[in-house]
Amino acid sequence: MQSKLILLFLFLISSSAFSQLDQFKWKEAFISYEKPSEFRDREYSFDSENPFDFIKKSFANAYWFFISDVDGDNCPFRPSCSSFFMQSINETDIFQASMMFFDRFTRDMNFTKALSNYPKVKSGYYYDPPQNYTLNRSKIRYLPSTYVVDE
């Protein structure tokens, strides 16, 4: 009889402790498995009055419109090819940045790039910063392929 009372008591306690509250009701969870795509949030506007920035933005917009958006989110590198180009211009000049960009584009088309020694970012993309390609040795930061970059 006593053991039945104990069991009943425990049952009452557990049902009160783990009951569904008014503040938090069990309901259907809305989980999205869709991969977020950055290219849908692109800023195409020309908001700078600097003519150099205007030229730079024109190149970036043209690349996004004719290549990036058509290709989709398929660039295996980080920064992506268009970001690489923009960062290259900031690091160097428009001519050198173009050379860096076409070299990057060639490396992007290499089907065996997985065999190269690129480190990876956490999301799995190959890490390939423009600073390594400015021909300024002091800016080169070599990272082994086993290294995972915290982007």
Next chain:
Amino acid sequence: MIKIIFNLILIASTIFSQTDSFNFQSPHNIKLFADYLFCEGDYLRAAEEYEKISTISDDTINFKIMISYSEIGLYQQSNLKYKFQPNSLLTNDARRLFIKNLFLDSPDSYYEKTGSELFPFQLDSLSLNYRNKLISISFLFSSVENIPAEEILYPFELQERKIILSFYDQKKDPSYKSPLLAGVFSTIVPGTGKMYVGEWGDGITAFLITSLFAFLAYDNFKAHHNTRAWIFSGLGAFFYGGNIYGSVAAAQIFKARIDFEFNDGLKLYLEQQNYFLPEYDFCK
């Protein structure tokens, strides 16, 4: 039955309760806790605990504080804790740890730190030999060139010399690739500069793309489709130029990679050798 269980719980909670009579903050208990943290490798918290009882004149505690700070990379702070009498059993170890900290603080420029004013003790033969070993290693880490092998090797014993000599040879004659040559190769045949630095996939891709655009330009000029021909010529020229540029950059990255691997290998060797120091058995 219920009464018995209830009584047992009451008795147990009274017997095993935390009482004021047990002093967690006594020096003995702090030391026990610090020793536990030290042996678990939690050097940051171990140092904090040891610092609480550092007023006690105990060379072992002092030495453990030095080790703890050194292990977490606070080399200068570690050396500030050097307070050893010459007759202490740990003096020789503490001196070498002091020298190791100076080295680890800046391995590539340690060879410049030779002044006796840097040391709060007289360098005896043991610590002098240890300092000379680390100076030799520092030369290997530095960008100083053309140092005679004898100058690097003399502090080491025969067994160590073989390994240090192999590092010296790697340093003296590294397997770099010439950026100029890479650029020239890619100028003559697109992609070969990349192949020269070992990037075979990139080289073949560059060769195929440049050849494709060159062919398209040639074919369209031949067919008098001049607009298309110029577009392909322009694109081909950019890919050609980009490949020459990329080959030079790849040779520079290759050099950075060789330097990185050399330094990494040397660091690994030093760690395996425990920086030529004996293993301390405080945790056995």
